[in-house]
Amino acid sequence: MPDAGGARLWIRGGRVVDPAQGLDMRADVLVEDGRIAAVGEGLAPQGDSGGAGEGGRVLDATGLVMAPGFVDPHAHLCEPGGEHRETIASGARAAAAGGYTALCAMPSADPVVDDPAAVGFAVAAGRRAGGARVFPAAALSVGCRGEQLTEFGEVVAAGAVALAEGKAVRSTLLMRRALDYAQSFGVPVLGHCEDPWLAEGGVMHEGVVSTRLGLRGKPAVAEETGVARDVALARATGGRLHVQRVSTAAACRLLRRAKNQGVRVTAEATPHHLLLNHEALEGYGTEHKVDPPLRPAADAKALRQALANGVIDCIATDHSPRHYDEKEQAFDDAPFGVVGLETAFAVLHTELVLGGVLGLPTLIERMSPGPAGALGLPGGSLEPGRPADVVLLDPAHRWTIDPSAFLSKSRNTPFAGFRAVGRAVRTLVAGETVWSLED
Numbered sequence: 001m002p003d004a005g006g007a008r009l010w011i012r013g014g015r016v017v018d019p020a021q022g023l024d025m026r027a028d029v030l031v032e033d034g035r036i037a038a039v040g041e042g043l044a045p046q047g048d049s050g051g052a053g054e055g056g057r058v059l060d061a062t063g064l065v066m067a068p069g070f071v072d073p074h075a076h077l078c079e080p081g082g083e084h085r086e087t088i089a090s091g092a093r094a095a096a097a098g099g100y101t102a103l104c105a106m107p108s109a110d111p112v113v114d115d116p117a118a119v120g121f122a123v124a125a126g127r128r129a130g131g132a133r134v135f136p137a138a139a140l141s142v143g144c145r146g147e148q149l150t151e152f153g154e155v156v157a158a159g160a161v162a163l164a165e166g167k168a169v170r171s172t173l174l175m176r177r178a179l180d181y182a183q184s185f186g187v188p189v190l191g192h193c194e195d196p197w198l199a200e201g202g203v204m205h206e207g208v209v210s211t212r213l214g215l216r217g218k219p220a221v222a223e224e225t226g227v228a229r230d231v232a233l234a235r236a237t238g239g240r241l242h243v244q245r246v247s248t249a250a251a252c253r254l255l256r257r258a259k260n261q262g263v264r265v266t267a268e269a270t271p272h273h274l275l276l277n278h279e280a281l282e283g284y285g286t287e288h289k290v291d292p293p294l295r296p297a298a299d300a301k302a303l304r305q306a307l308a309n310g311v312i313d314c315i316a317t318d319h320s321p322r323h324y325d326e327k328e329q330a331f332d333d334a335p336f337g338v339v340g341l342e343t344a345f346a347v348l349h350t351e352l353v354l355g356g357v358l359g360l361p362t363l364i365e366r367m368s369p370g371p372a373g374a375l376g377l378p379g380g381s382l383e384p385g386r387p388a389d390v391v392l393l394d395p396a397h398r399w400t401i402d403p404s405a406f407l408s409k410s411r412n413t414p415f416a417g418f419r420a421v422g423r424a425v426r427t428l429v430a431g432e433t434v435w436s437l438e439d
C-alpha cells in the first residue's frame with residue numbers, strides 16, 4: 001500500500017515572496033504529491049526530526065527567500081547539432097542551477113525545430129533531463145528561411161508553446177500571416193524585431209565607440225523600426241507578439257505606447273543589456289559581442305526604468321552557448337551570444353535590487369510570473385494546487401562568478417569575476433530538488 005504521507009514536504013521558516021498572490025511574509029510551504037498544498041504560518045512540524053515521524057520531510061529555509069521558480073522565455077540549447085556547446089540536458093541542469101524551473105527553448109538547433117517530430121524530440125529530452133522543465137518554441141517558417149510558415153497546428157499539438165524565427169522575419173507579409181494564424185492555436189509569436197537591412201553586417205552598436213574601434217555598427221533605429229513594424233502588425237491582426245531582447249530606449253517608448261493602446265504585446269530584456277553598455281567593447285572582447293549589441297549607457301538606463309515600471313514584462317537570458325574556439329576568433333568573425341542561466345539572478349539582484357532600482361519582489365515578478373504570463377507557460381505562482389516549482393534564494397550569499405564552475409557546457413559570459421551578492425541555493429521541480437548548492 002503506498003504511503004501517501006511520504007510525498008509530503010514542508011519548507012519551513014523562510015520569507016515567502018509570491019508576487020502573483022501579492023504575498024511577502026514569513027511562512028511555511030507544504031508540498032504534497034509534487035504540488036503546492038498550502039502556504040501559511042506554523043504549518044511545518046517543529047524540531048529537528050525532519051517530520052519523519054509524520055511520514056514527511058522538512059527543509060529548513062530560515063534566512064532564505066522562497067519564491068516560484070524562475071521561467072526563462074528565451075534560451076538556446078543547441079541540440080541537435082551543437083551538442084559540444086550545450087545539450088537539452090546540460091541546459092536544463094544549468095537552468096536549475098540558476099533557480100529556473102522552466103525555460104522556453106528556441107528552435108535554433110541544426111536542423112531547426114520546424115516539424116512535430118523535432119518538437120517531440122525536444123519535449124522528450126527535456127523530460128529526461130531532470131532539471132528545469134523545457135518548453136520548446138517551434139520555427140515560424142520552414143527551415144527558418146522566411147519563405148513558408150510551418151504547420152502551426154501540428155507543432156503546437158506536439159508541444160510547441162510559441163513560434164520564433166531566431167532572427168528578423170524579413171517579409172512583412174509572412175510576419176502578418178504568422179501573427180494572424182498563431183491566434184488559432186493560442187500561442188504567441190516571439191519577435192527578433194529588427195530591420196534586417198539597417199542591421200546587416202553590424203557587429204556592435206553603431207556609435208562613437210564603433211567609430212573609434214573601426215567596427216561596423218548596427219544602429220539603434222534598426223530595432224526601433226523593427227519593433228514599430230511588428231507592433232503595427234500585432235495591432236492590425238490582434239495577434240500576440242512577444243518582443244525578444246529589447247535593447248533601446250526608443251523600443252521602450254514604442255512598447256509603452258502600444259501597451260497603453262491595448263495592443264497584445266509583451267517584452268523581455270536580458271541582464272547584459274540592462275547592466276552593460278557598448279563601452280565594454282573597447283578591448284575588442286568577444287565575450288561582449290551580443291545581438292542586439294550592447295547599447296549606450298542611456299539605453300541601458302531606459303531599459304532598467306522600463307523593467308521597473310513593467311513596460312518590460314520579463315527577464316530573458318538569451319542563453320547562447322558558444323565554444324571557446326568560436327569566441328577566440330577575431331571580433332568580426334566571432335559569433336554573437338553569451339550564456340546567462342547561471343548568472344541572471346545573481347547579477348540582477350546585486351546591481352538592481354541592492355543598487356536600489358527595484359525591490360526583490362519586483363525582480364522575482366519579472367523572472368517568474370512575468371515570463372510565465374508572457375508566454376502562457378505554467379508556473380510563476382505558489383498558489384495551492386500549482387506544481388511545486390520553487391526556488392530558494394539566499395539574498396546575502398556572497399560569491400564570485402567563476403565560469404569554470406558552470407553546469408552549462410559553455411563559458412562565454414561577460415560576468416566572469418563578477419562579485420555577486422545573492423544566489424539561488426536550491427531549486428525544486430514538482431516538489432523534488434533538482435539542484436542544490438550543498439550537493
Ligand SMILES: [Zn+2]
Nearest residue numbers: 074076106318
Ligand atoms: Zn536568442
